Amino acid sequence: MSDTATTQDKNKIRLDRVVIRFAGDSGDGMQLTGSQFSDTSAMLGNDIATFPNYPAEIRAPEGSIYGVSGFQVHIGEVEISTPGDDVDVLVAMNPAALKTNISAVQHGKTIIVDADEFTTKNLGKAGYSDNPLEDGTLSAYNLIPAPITQLSRGAIKEMGLDNTSMNRTRNMFALGMVFWMFSRPLDYTIKFLEKKFGHKPQIFEANVKVLKSGYHYAETMELLSSAYTILPAKMTGGTYRILMGNTAIAWGFLAAAERSGKHLFLGSYPITPASDILHELSEHQHFGVTTFQAEDEIAGICSAIGASFAGNLALTTTSGPGLALKSEAIGLAVMTELPLVIVNVQRGGPSTGLPTKTEQADLLQAMYGRNGESPVIVVAASSPSNCFDMAYEASRLALEHMTPVILLTDGYIANGSAPWRIRSVNDLEPIKPAVAPLPGEEWLPYLRNPETLARRWATPGMPGFEHRIGGLEKEDGTGHISYDPENHEHMVKLRAEKVRRVENYIPELQLDGAESGDLLVVGWGGTYGSLHTAVKALQEEGHAVSLAHFHYINPMPRNTREVFSRFKQIVVCELNLGQFATLLRSSFPEFPYLQYNKVQGLPFTVFELNAHFRNLLNAK
Amino acid sequence: MSTQPPTYTFKDFVSDQEVRWCPGCGDYVILRAMQKALPMMGKRREDFVFISGIGCSSRFPYYMETYGFHTIHGRAPAIATGVKLSNPALSVWVMTGDGDGLAIGGNHMIHVIRRNVDLNVVLFNNKIYGLTKGQFSPTSDLGQKTKSSPYGNTQPPFNFGELTIGSAGQFYARTPDNNPNDMADIFAAAEKHKGTSVVEILQNCVIFNDGAYDSYTDKTVRDDMLLYLKHGEKMIFGKEKNKGIRFNGRMLEAVTIGENGITEDDILVHDAHDYNPSMHFMLTQMDNPLPVGIIRSVETPTYEERMATQAESIKNRSKYKSIDDLLFSGETYSV
Numbered sequence: 001m002s003d004t005a006t007t008q009d010k011n012k013i014r015l016d017r018v019v020i021r022f023a024g025d026s027g028d029g030m031q032l033t034g035s036q037f038s039d040t041s042a043m044l045g046n047d048i049a050t051f052p053n054y055p056a057e058i059r060a061p062e063g064s065i066y067g068v069s070g071f072q073v074h075i076g077e078v079e080i081s082t083p084g085d086d087v088d089v090l091v092a093m094n095p096a097a098l099k100t101n102i103s104a105v106q107h108g109k110t111i112i113v114d115a116d117e118f119t120t121k122n123l124g125k126a127g128y129s130d131n132p133l134e135d136g137t138l139s140a141y142n143l144i145p146a147p148i149t150q151l152s153r154g155a156i157k158e159m160g161l162d163n164t165s166m167n168r169t170r171n172m173f174a175l176g177m178v179f180w181m182f183s184r185p186l187d188y189t190i191k192f193l194e195k196k197f198g199h200k201p202q203i204f205e206a207n208v209k210v211l212k213s214g215y216h217y218a219e220t221m222e223l224l225s226s227a228y229t230i231l232p233a234k235m236t237g238g239t240y241r242i243l244m245g246n247t248a249i250a251w252g253f254l255a256a257a258e259r260s261g262k263h264l265f266l267g268s269y270p271i272t273p274a275s276d277i278l279h280e281l282s283e284h285q286h287f288g289v290t291t292f293q294a295e296d297e298i299a300g301i302c303s304a305i306g307a308s309f310a311g312n313l314a315l316t317t318t319s320g321p322g323l324a325l326k327s328e329a330i331g332l333a334v335m336t337e338l339p340l341v342i343v344n345v346q347r348g349g350p351s352t353g354l355p356t357k358t359e360q361a362d363l364l365q366a367m368y369g370r371n372g373e374s375p376v377i378v379v380a381a382s383s384p385s386n387c388f389d390m391a392y393e394a395s396r397l398a399l400e401h402m403t404p405v406i407l408l409t410d411g412y413i414a415n416g417s418a419p420w421r422i423r424s425v426n427d428l429e430p431i432k433p434a435v436a437p438l439p440g441e442e443w444l445p446y447l448r449n450p451e452t453l454a455r456r457w458a459t460p461g462m463p464g465f466e467h468r469i470g471g472l473e474k475e476d477g478t479g480h481i482s483y484d485p486e487n488h489e490h491m492v493k494l495r496a497e498k499v500r501r502v503e504n505y506i507p508e509l510q511l512d513g514a515e516s517g518d519l520l521v522v523g524w525g526g527t528y529g530s531l532h533t534a535v536k537a538l539q540e541e542g543h544a545v546s547l548a549h550f551h552y553i554n555p556m557p558r559n560t561r562e563v564f565s566r567f568k569q570i571v572v573c574e575l576n577l578g579q580f581a582t583l584l585r586s587s588f589p590e591f592p593y594l595q596y597n598k599v600q601g602l603p604f605t606v607f608e609l610n611a612h613f614r615n616l617l618n619a620k
Numbered sequence: 621m622s623t624q625p626p627t628y629t630f631k632d633f634v635s636d637q638e639v640r641w642c643p644g645c646g647d648y649v650i651l652r653a654m655q656k657a658l659p660m661m662g663k664r665r666e667d668f669v670f671i672s673g674i675g676c677s678s679r680f681p682y683y684m685e686t687y688g689f690h691t692i693h694g695r696a697p698a699i700a701t702g703v704k705l706s707n708p709a710l711s712v713w714v715m716t717g718d719g720d721g722l723a724i725g726g727n728h729m730i731h732v733i734r735r736n737v738d739l740n741v742v743l744f745n746n747k748i749y750g751l752t753k754g755q756f757s758p759t760s761d762l763g764q765k766t767k768s769s770p771y772g773n774t775q776p777p778f779n780f781g782e783l784t785i786g787s788a789g790q791f792y793a794r795t796p797d798n799n800p801n802d803m804a805d806i807f808a809a810a811e812k813h814k815g816t817s818v819v820e821i822l823q824n825c826v827i828f829n830d831g832a833y834d835s836y837t838d839k840t841v842r843d844d845m846l847l848y849l850k851h852g853e854k855m856i857f858g859k860e861k862n863k864g865i866r867f868n869g870r871m872l873e874a875v876t877i878g879e880n881g882i883t884e885d886d887i888l889v890h891d892a893h894d895y896n897p898s899m900h901f902m903l904t905q906m907d908n909p910l911p912v913g914i915i916r917s918v919e920t921p922t923y924e925e926r927m928a929t930q931a932e933s934i935k936n937r938s939k940y941k942s943i944d945d946l947l948f949s950g951e952t953y954s955v
Binding site: 039042043045188232235236237238239240241242251254255258263265267284285286287290292294295296298299302303304305306307308309310311312314328329331332336422423424425426459460461462463464465466467468469470471472480481 | 635637664665666667669671674681682684685686687688689690691692695697698699700701702703704705706707709710727728731927930931932934935938940942943944946947948950951952953954955
């Protein structure tokens with residue numbers, strides 16, 4: 001709980017923000033518990049950010065360290081841009097959850113545990129030789145050891161449920177306790193449970209009973225010294241909903257299809273953490289969406305290329321290893337100058353790497369990971385709600401410039417959620433695809449728009465425009481196969497120039513902060529929340545620091561050089577060993593670039609950024 | 621789109637590109653047979669799409685005055701699937717070879733057949749890699765000497781007929797490359813068939829595997845070595861039309877009518893429409909004589925029909941009538 005917590009509101013202490021983490025076995029329902037807390041808080045008008053942290057194993061052995069699943073939620077009366085660094089309240093459903101999460105809790109903060117689960121056997125599985133609830137190791141924390149299992153079972157013992165069903169209600173007890181602590185109403189969750197278990201009235205009733213028991217237990221016991229409240233945040237007026245990054249991506253494409261007048265086609269192969277986009281779009285076939293789950297990553301993108309040839313807004317979704325498999329096909333789309341969006345929800349690599357963790361190490365793969373000179377547009381989304389905008393942008397650029405676009409997100413923003421101010425599709429700028437020729441008009445397959453250099457899209461079924469395209473080098477204009485040396489070089493340069501000119505059709509770089517100063521923090525993609533929060537705190541202290549966050553990476557905004565020239569120091573922050581810094585060094589070699597890098601499968605903490613930037617500012 | 625397509629001749633399907641196959645290549649026959657077949661299909665020229673991968677066979681689309689896409693090695697079935705799902709009114713053809721379709725693209729091939737996408741797959745099987753200059757392919761014979769198997773091929777071959785039926789294929793035909801009229805008829809039947817139609821062409825590569833099919837197709841032997849199958853007709857072959865196929869209780873065998881008490885009544889009648897693929901499977905395995913013609917042709921719902929039916933039923937059930945309905949659905953709140 002933030003140190004700025006102050007005002008007394010009757011018996012409730014008002015806080016401006018709080019970070020809560022729910023942790024338990026992957027089967028304990030922690031994701032559901034966490035999202036119920038965050039959704040309820042959103043309904044109360046708080047700004048929120050959430051982040052689930054789950055193991056790659058679906059159901060690891062019960063009680064084991066590697067089976068721990070967590071869900072962190074940050075809610076506030078103030079602007080919230082990250083799920084938070086340090087945890088104010090940790091709910092640990094067993095010893096393994098405590099062991100794996102305690103490092104995120106500072107001394108003096110609250111830890112709620114299910115004391116019943118701290119048995120010799122479970123302690124052993126978590127690697128504890130002594131019981132931490134008894135040996136004094138937790139004395140620096142506000143420890144609340146509640147007999148959650150016993151009390152949950154007690155609340156429903158008359159109902160005749162089996163052991164497994166009874167134990168499955170324990171998360172509701174913990175949720176009830178936290179709801180009371182932060183003065184949240186129960187009705188949203190009760191409504192949710194009714195929807196989820198409506199067809200199993202007994203289970204519904206049991207969950208509600210246990211939820212209420214947890215709430216009343218917290219209220220009755222003096223274990224919890226006081227309840228807190230977090231007032232609504234000041235946000236731009238409008239209708240909001242909580243949106244997860246991957247859902248936002250899917251919806252952005254739906255909107256783009258509608259506003260471009262194109263049918264949407266997704267060819268994809270399941271891969272963590274991108275599959276949710278496939279799931280979401282598969283629900284909406286009746287909007288003129290075709291989702292095709294292919295036999296592999298290559299067929300995923302190739303079916304999309306076929307759909308693009310046939311005139312659709314075509315996309316494929318994947319994560320790093322899948323992008324590697326798609327490289328040759330991306331080259332085909334570059335060569336045939338067909339519109340295509342490739343979404344890469346980045347995860348830890350190389351190889352299978354860390355499938356459920358976040359990273360930004362596919363940037364150079366996206367830029368250069370193909371044979372030959374093979375330029376594509378590369379853009380990146382910066383937050384869960386920005387995923388909607390960037391999916392729309394990626395579609396616009398692909399359709400208007402006749403080229404593949406790679407959209408980079410990452411596991412952190414894809415699975416994270418945040419409030420999104422809903423926009424009607426009709427309020428979005430329409431997309432104007434590279435127009436098909438009119439019948440009888442002079443046309444060649446590679447005749448271009450003189451400004452964008454986009455060729456015009458004639459699709460099978462259009463009479464009079466029968467033509468052949470393919471992966472062999474083309475003669476400019478006719479598109480005939482050509483092995484002519486001069487033509488090849490001309491075409492290589494032309495494809496590069498077409499992508500370069502996109503800079504005239506994208507917004508300029510906007511700074512968070514003053515136009516000049518001592519330190520320019522440079523970031524891209526999903527690190528925006530942490531960078532923004534860290535920079536803002538330093539600005540409030542009076543430091544001359546600004547943030548330049550890139551959504552457009554190839555090409556970069558036209559004013560990039562000019563922006564960079566107005567700062568004394570530039571530090572490029574990314575979750576890799578310096579890939580964007582490498583790009584900047586080759587594009588704008590006149591500036592010295594400092595780097596701040598982290599490759600742990602985790603997002604930046606605001607704390608570490610703040611400390612690093614402070615050092616840079618003080619050292620000058 | 622008007623209803624009645626113009627009357628075409630084969631010339632309407634000849635593109636302005638110079639054909640670059642080796643002189644004497646079996647591919648010329650396939651090209652001409654296709655150009656003859658398309659006018660018979662009652663479709664408009666702009667509705668034909670030819671999609672290929674990489675290899676000698678895959679140059680095919682350049683020579684056709686239709687929409688065409690020369691893609692990447694092995695991936696034509698996947699790209700064709702995207703085209704067909706996007707516009708089911710198109711007649712989509714996959715032109716491939718034994719390397720393209722069965723080695724690098726083998727995975728796509730079995731899955732496109734399994735789904736029963738309404739595509740026509742024409743596989744030029746010359747049992748060799750031609751464009752890369754003479755390595756063994758997945759259909760090369762055991763012991764076959766090639767540049768990459770100088771002491772003889774040690775990899776057993778695929779039988780594409782078996783593979784098609786094993787992948788739940790519903791249309792499989794086989795034809796030699798020296799009979800353009802029969803081939804054109806088979807192409808027309810493949811187009812007419814709803815679902816994935818597989819046509820395997822026994823194609824001669826004059827440079828790297830010349831005479832691969834001579835033991836079946838040479839004038840001196842072909843009457844006795846090829847069994848032309850026609851649905852509803854007896855499986856009779858031979859110069860004297862006195863040989864036939866019977867089922868001996870365990871397997872198919874070639875017999876001579878009038879010998880050992882065998883009469884025409886013992887000879888099987890070909891039923892290409894039998895849903896049970898057992899007999900078709902046995903036919904694909906015979907090699908003396910070698911069955912050619914349409915071995916299997918069974919109509920079952922296509923992938924795109926199943927998809928369309930599902931989308932229609934969702935439309936009727938869904939509470940979201942517009943994208944805005946979706947965006948504003950569920951739990952929202954106002955600030």
